Amino acid sequence: MTVALACAVLGAVVATLLAPGAGAIDRDSPVHGDRSLAAAAVEELDGAPVHALSVAEVTSQGTRTATVDAPLHGTVEIGSVSKALTGMLYEDMVADDEISPDQRLGTLLDLGDAPAADVTLEQLAQHRSGLPRLNMGVSAMARMLASQLLATSPYDATVQDVVDDVRDADLDADRPQYSNLGFAALGHALAAAAGTDYPALVRDRLAEPLDLETLRIPDGPEDLGERAVPGVDANGRPQQSWADVGYAAAGGIRADAATMAQLARALLDGTAPGMAALEPTEEFTDDDRIGAGWLVSKDDGRTITWHDGGTGGFRTWFGLDRERGTAVFLSGATTADLDAVGQALLHEAGEEQAS
Amino acid sequence: MTVTLIVLGALAVLTLAGLARAAVAAADRRRVLLAAGEALCLLLVARALMPVTPPVVVAWIGTVAVFAGLLGLAASRWSQLPLLAPSTGRRGVVGAVVHVVVLVAVIGMVAAGFV
Numbered sequence: 001m002t003v004a005l006a007c008a009v010l011g012a013v014v015a016t017l018l019a020p021g022a023g024a025i026d027r028d029s030p031v032h033g034d035r036s037l038a039a040a041a042v043e044e045l046d047g048a049p050v051h052a053l054s055v056a057e058v059t060s061q062g063t064r065t066a067t068v069d070a071p072l073h074g075t076v077e078i079g080s081v082s083k084a085l086t087g088m089l090y091e092d093m094v095a096d097d098e099i100s101p102d103q104r105l106g107t108l109l110d111l112g113d114a115p116a117a118d119v120t121l122e123q124l125a126q127h128r129s130g131l132p133r134l135n136m137g138v139s140a141m142a143r144m145l146a147s148q149l150l151a152t153s154p155y156d157a158t159v160q161d162v163v164d165d166v167r168d169a170d171l172d173a174d175r176p177q178y179s180n181l182g183f184a185a186l187g188h189a190l191a192a193a194a195g196t197d198y199p200a201l202v203r204d205r206l207a208e209p210l211d212l213e214t215l216r217i218p219d220g221p222e223d224l225g226e227r228a229v230p231g232v233d234a235n236g237r238p239q240q241s242w243a244d245v246g247y248a249a250a251g252g253i254r255a256d257a258a259t260m261a262q263l264a265r266a267l268l269d270g271t272a273p274g275m276a277a278l279e280p281t282e283e284f285t286d287d288d289r290i291g292a293g294w295l296v297s298k299d300d301g302r303t304i305t306w307h308d309g310g311t312g313g314f315r316t317w318f319g320l321d322r323e324r325g326t327a328v329f330l331s332g333a334t335t336a337d338l339d340a341v342g343q344a345l346l347h348e349a350g351e352e353q354a355s
Numbered sequence: 356m357t358v359t360l361i362v363l364g365a366l367a368v369l370t371l372a373g374l375a376r377a378a379v380a381a382a383d384r385r386r387v388l389l390a391a392g393e394a395l396c397l398l399l400v401a402r403a404l405m406p407v408t409p410p411v412v413v414a415w416i417g418t419v420a421v422f423a424g425l426l427g428l429a430a431s432r433w434s435q436l437p438l439l440a441p442s443t444g445r446r447g448v449v450g451a452v453v454h455v456v457v458l459v460a461v462i463g464m465v466a467a468g469f470v
Contacts, residue, residue: 004427011423015416020407049407148404151468234407237468336407 020235021049024334025068033066033257040348041330042068044341050332051232056261058268058327059350065257067229074229075214075254076331077242079309081318082253083183087293088274089190089205090125095276099193105129105166108189114167116185123173124186125292126282130173131182135165151237153221153312157246159188159197176284180250183293187249198249205273210266215255218243227256231313232333239313251309257329260318264327267320278305278322299343308339317342326350356406363401367418370394371425378429382440385451387429392458394422399465 025045031038041055052070056063067074093099099108099121106117116131123129134140140154147154157165162184169181187198194201199217207215218224221243231239243252255263266272280289280296288295296305306319309331315338316331326349330342370393377390398419405411439448 001428003431004424007427007430008420008424011426012416012420014423015419018402019412019416020402020405021412149400149468150464151403235403235405237403238470 023236024049024051025053029069031066031068032070032072034064035066037064038066038068041066041341041345044344045332045338048332048334048336048338048341049234049236050334050336050338051236052229052333054229054257054329054331055345056257056264056327056329057345057349058261058264060325061350063261063265065261067257070229070333071227073214073227073256073258075225075227075256076229076316076333077231077251077309077311077314078253078255078260078316078318078331079242079251079311079314080180081307081309081316082249082251083293084277084307084318085202085206085253085293086183086187086190086249087125087277087291088272089201090121090186090274090292091276092205092274093190093193095274099190101125105185105189108192109163109166109185111163111167114169115171116166116169119171119182121186121189122292124179124182124189125277126290127176127178127182127284128173128282129179129182130171130177131166131169131179131185132172132177133179134181135169137168147312151233151312152240153242153244155242155244155247155252157184157244159246162188162246176282176290180247183250184247190249197245199245202248202253206263210263210272212255212259212262214259215253215263217245217248217252218254219245224254228254229333231311233313233335235335239311241313242311251311257331260329261327264318264320264329268322268325268327278320300347302347304343304346306342308342310335319343319346321346321349324350359404360406360411363397363405364414366397367401370397371418371421374422374425374429378425378432381429381432381436383443384433384436384438385440385443385447387433387436389451389454389458391426391429392455392462394425396458396462396465398422399462403465403468 053068054076056065101122102120105119111117119129144154166185191198191201221241233239277292278294279291282290284290288297304319309316317339318329320327328346332338374390374394377387381387
């Protein structure tokens with residue numbers, strides 16, 4: 001019995017050292033960039049298990065960026081914030097009369113007589129197409145479960161894979177339904193209308209015009225670039241990056257904090273392409289309205305235009321208070337939700353410098 | 356996440372109960388090894404998938420402590436046990452080998468995710 005007790009104590013000590021959350025950033029972690037911004041972000045984390053952090057703040061007083069336990073110009077996976085950018089591309093092409101909101105998806109992608117062929121581009125841009133979040137067959141479910149267990153990416157789709165998934169999907173159009181599949185299809189439809197592919201569309205119509213230096217879509221897990229910050233889940237496991245062209249329009253873009261700050265400035269001063277995407281035109285949930293990809297919500301009396309994102313190894317929040325001219329981008333190597341942290345930082349944005 | 360937690364908790368209770376039975380009453384080392392492997396596998400999977408909240412982390416640490424204690428208990432009987440009980444048939448041996456291969460594969464793959 002003495003041996004058993006001794007083993008139990010030893011096991012508890014080892015388990016404490018190896019417990020999930022060990023190694024997460026704290027107030028003593030190395031900071032690059034603006035120290036006060038980093039300190040405010042770490043304070044708002046309140047002990048959440050985040051293993052690297054990238055943050056940017058834009059106010060009328062200027063731009064601040066910082067990273068914690070990551071290089072200042074390290075790129076992160078912005079996840080579903082990519083949908084907001086796809087929405088901007090959609091509105092930009094509508095404004096240029098290259099596409100129309102009521103154009104059918106089947107006119108741009110080879111969907112035959114599938115139900116999704118009659119879905120309009122506007123419905124896709126507002127999660128009203130009826131397409132499911134993902135087309136989850138048995139093999140996709142197995143892949144999703146295995147990816148959770150083995151810390152690998154569940155996405156490895158080509159454009160044709162996405163077209164096939166859309167062709168096979170059943171529609172449930174009774175209510176708005178958040179759809180990664182729908183946004184992936186929208187991105188490829190926009191690219192088809194422009195006679196290019198989705199990564200080139202992002203590069204030519206967003207990244208280069210706005211000088212978004214690091215904003216790009218990797219061509220696979222081996223194409224992340226030298227500055228890539230590794231993704232880590234809340235439990236501290238390194239996660240394979242989500243880098244596939246198939247679902248890139250729904251969540252495959254990488255960027256660093258400075259680049260996202262540059263995008264935020266263009267959005268706040270109205271010079272970004274497809275600004276109409278930020279204008280809400282439909283109800284989405286009880287609390288949120290939706291433009292094209294962008295969500296608009298009330299937060300403590302303020303109107304926040306935002307999107308969040310999540311991948312295997314990152315959680316991201318990108319939000320604008322357009323009335324006050326402030327914006328915050330926040331991305332952490334974690335699977336812990338950072339929405340509240342982003343909202344709090346946006347709420348505080350500019351107040352410290354103004355006081 | 357709640358479903359994950361419930362499933363992991365139930366599996367933890369079952370596997371630790373199995374290890375406890377093996378530690379005090381197994382007829383051979385094969386049974387102790389398999390029960391320990393199952394429990395180790397569960398602890399690793401739980402470490403990979405469980406939500407990182409203070410109560411859950413404390414519960415995991417406690418589970419590891421119980422696991423280690425049961426291993427200590429089993430170790431005290433180890434030298435008195437045969438590798439295989441005399442009644443073990445050919446099917447039991449083959450089953451144990453397959454069981455070990457599956458456990459080693461799962462433990463290896465999940466453990467690799469932590470590196």
